[in-house]
Amino acid sequence: MSWSQVLELIQNILISQTGLPHITxxxxxxxxxxxxxxxxxxxxxxxxxxxxxxxxxxxLVNFPITPLMGFTEHGTPELIRVFYKYGVEWEVIPCVIFLGLGAMTDFGPLIANPKTLLIGAGAQLGVFVTYIGVLFFGFTLKEAASVGIIGGADGPTTIYLTAKLAPHLLGANALAAYSYMAMVPLIQPPIMRLMTTDAQRKIKMRQLRYVSPREKLLFPLIACTLILLLIPAVAPLMGMFMLGNLMRESGVVKRLSDTAQNSLMNIVTIFLGLSVGATMQAEVFLNWKPLMIFVFGLLDFIVCTFGGIITVHIMNMFLKEKMNPLIGSAGVSAVPMAARVAHSEGLKADPSNWLLMHAMGPNLAGVIGSAAAAGMFIAMFQ
Amino acid sequence: MIIQHKATKSIASRRWLICLSLIVSTFVFLLLQPELPAAYASSKDAKKSSAAVSGQELEKPKPVFTKIDETISAKLIPRAKSTSVIIDFNVSKGGKLIDVKGMDFEKAARPEVDIKNYKSSLFIVEIGDVLPVGSDATLSISSDFFSSGTEYRVFNEKLPQPWFNSECHNVASKGRVRELIISIKDGGPFDSDGEANGSITFVGGPRDSFWGYALGTLFIRFFGIFLVLSVLMAGMMLSGVIFSRIEAKKSQKESDDTSNLSGSDVIEPASAELEEPQEEAVAGAESSQEEEPQPFESQVDDYEIAAAIATALHLHFQRRSPSVAAESQDFPTTASRIICPVQTNTWSNDGRTQMMRDRQMSFNRTNR
Structure with a gap:
């Protein structure tokens, strides 16, 4: 073998088998x-x-020619593609996360004050406003729905809907949803103060009634029946959510409930995070749409907060016992962050006003409301 | 401590916002760079992926045609749908249906026409044996995908205004199927070959108002969520009433039993909440005497129950105490004292704060 042949071989190896020449x-x-x-x-x-x-x-996926998110010559999916395909594309992981969330959730505050369900519905206003808003910027109906749901502030719901309707926006949507959920303490308080007077923030609400274990046990069955009769499209999410809650409240399957809350949740979180991150390859992610998604995601959160508070104001016109409008902001389903923000704003107005448990009601209603909104969108495209 | 925590959180969130702004700025900067698209173009895979970014491209309908007798059916997934629909083409009189093909919208794109209004595909329909030459043929297009507002638009590039309405008859048929009936004259404006030769080439597609649908469905679905949650609310209120009655009856019966057993000097529990923990505590105490020593966790449960009972009894007796009543003149009614026990003394205030913090912790779902 001559030197020129050796050099050519080295050159071929460098060009075809290393990533450096391919990086963009x-x-x-x-x-x-x-x-x-x-x-x-x-x-x-x-x-x-x-x-x-x-x-x-x-x-990981933004290193050139890495065998992670593609398919082999024989059509076999590569490592992270496998996680994505069977976990996200097949809609398994978001539903399993909902199972864990159901097992973690105590619906007591919502059962004690069912009126707060309406706040959860009102807080979905941003979802629909954003849906229309992004349509003006050239998004398709499916893309608009997947961006709108970000304001519901529910990560698994956003991922579930986006994977179903607009998988190419999955990374941007998931990132926007989780980023803004982390920023709830920054986004919500100015809107809450803007939309309430000092006297309204000081409204004290009556202690929530006692909810018996039997009532909590029957709640997942009643809720599941009513919701699935009206929105069958949301069955995968809502069914798993209520199964998790039934496991928790029944008290007879503590091992299953613990597994759903901890081990299973942790396992699927690893695969979900990795799969979502892996969808953000440069050639897919770097365009104007993710930018728009971040802008509209913020708007979405603001309008959802507005929607929740305005719903409480409207309800207060008809209620004898007024509700503190601050709890309206908890209608976005960032559990329990949004409820904590409402609580801390209430404490600022009156240090003896404990709103946490009252705010948990709309917060949980927000979870159901955002899942219902997702179901509405899925049904719309069927 | 809470205020300090909030302040820390707020500063942290601001930093988070700054970092996001940085990302957004990077994006804007990159989008303004002319060489960036060229860098992508160098990669074959990148080309494919870039094409995949467009939702319009992803949702492009790809009709598949089958012919049964005199009817040609197109099966396709329209834009803004996830399930397939079937559109049937049939010539009812004046000719014979020869073929139906799909057509890319790009070939007929004009600035005044919005692709979003054409959710299904564009079709090229070929009709033969139009006799006598130059006469009319009647084309029937039916599907359950059509609504009463569906129009059928015709495209004829030989005309100065290539896009126009076919003025079809939109008729309700069996089930939820709607039929669009169009009369086409051989050699007329609907005939793309432009000649009266016994053969018609008819190009066009069904049109629905995109914005009408988008806005209409927006309102319906937003209020749909209210409806669903209102039904759930009604169901929960009803079950709440039923359960409250059951619980009230149960506690009444138990209180009657207790008074029968112990006489009238037994103190009634302050609320229904106390009854079950008391029972459990008693049961727990009994079983602990008979069985093996309890594991640590169940002992902790017992202590917590005992502490809860002690707290409740304290508050209950304190409420009855005349000295406390004198202290809390600002809250003269019993109800207001129950609602705001925090006003009674520092002991109960601290206890309440501690209890609320514990409840707050139990709602910490950081795994989301």
Missing amino acids: WGQLVMLFIGLLFLYMAIAKEYEPLLLLPIGFGIF
Whole structure:
């Protein structure tokens, strides 16, 4: 073998088998974004359970010619593609997360004050306003629906709907949803103060009634029956959510309930984060749509908060016992962050006003409301 | 401590916002760079993926045609739908249906026509044996995908205004199927070949108002959520009333039993909430005497129940105490004292604060 042949071989190896000659500016930018999210997760501890795997997913797939998100010559999916295909594309992971969430949720505050369900419905206003707003910017109906649901502030619901309707926007939507959920304490208070007077913020609400274990046990069955009769399209999400809750409230399957809340939830979170991060490849992600999604996601959250508070104001016109309008902001389903924000704003107005449990009602209603909105959108495209 | 926590959270959230702004700025900067698209163009895969970014492209209908007798059916997934629909083409009189083909919208795109209004595909319909030459043929297009507002638009590029309405008859048929009936003259404006030759080439597609649908469905579905949650609310209120009655009856019966057993000097529980924990505590105490020592967790439960009972009894007796009543003159009614026990003394205030913090912790779902 001559020197020229050796050099040619080295050259071929360098060009065809290493990533360096293939790297693009877009990939470098995405690597930077991936590292930024890893920094946020590790150093700042912002939603680390999700942002760490998402950040690492972005980081991994943006190296050139890596066999992670593609298919082999024989059509076999590569490693992260397998997670994505069977976990997200087949809609398994969001539903399993809903099972865990159901097992974690105590519906007591909602059962004690069912009127707060209407606040959860009112807080979906932003979902529909954003849906119309993005249509003006050239999004298709399916894309608009998947962007609108960000305001519902429910990560698994956003991922479920986006994977179903507009999978190419999955990364941007999931990132926007989780980012803004982390920013609820910053986004909501100015709107809450703007839309309420000092006297309204001081309204004290009556202690919630006692909810018996039997009532809590029957709630998932009643809720499941009524919701699924009206919106069958939401059955995968709502069914798993209520199954998790039934396991919790029955008290006879503590092992299953614990598994759903902890081990199972943790396992699927790893695969979900990694799969979502891996969808953000430079050539897909770097365009004007993710930018619009971030802008409209923020607007969505603002309008949802507005919708929740305005719903309480409207309800107060008809109620003898007035509700504190601050709890309206908890209608977005960022559980329990939104309820805590309502509670802390109430404490600012009156240090003896404990709104947490009252705000948990609309907060849980928001989870049901956003799932219902997702079901409405799915049904719309059937 | 809470205020400090909030302040920390607020600062943290601001930093988070700054970082997001940085990302957005990076995006804007990149989008303004002319060489960036060229970098993508160098990669074959990138080309494919870039094409995949467009939702319009992804949702492009791809009709598949089958012919049964004199009817040709197109099966396709329209834009803004996830399930397939079937559109049937049939010539009812004046000719014979030869073929139906799909056509890309790009070939007929004009600035005044919005692709969003054409949810299904455009079709090229070929009709033969139009006899006598130059006469009319009647085309029937039916599907359950059509609504009463569906029009059929014709495209004829030989005309100065290539797009126009076919003025079809939109007729309700069996089931939820609607039929669009169009009369086409051989060699007329609907005939793209432009000649009266016994053969018609008819190009066009069904049109529905995109914005009408989008806005209409917006209102219906938003109020649909209210409806669904209102039904759930009504169901929960009803079950709440039923359960409250059951609980009230149960507690009444138990209180009657207790007074029969112990006489009239037994103190009634302050609320229904106390009854079950008391029972459980008593049951727990009994079983602990008979059986093996309880594991640590159940012992903790017992202590918590005992503490809860002690707290409740304290509040109950304190409420009855005349000295406390004198202290809380600002809250003269019993009801207001129950609602605001925080006003009674620092002991109960601290206890309440602690209890509320514990409840707050139980709602911490950081795994989301």
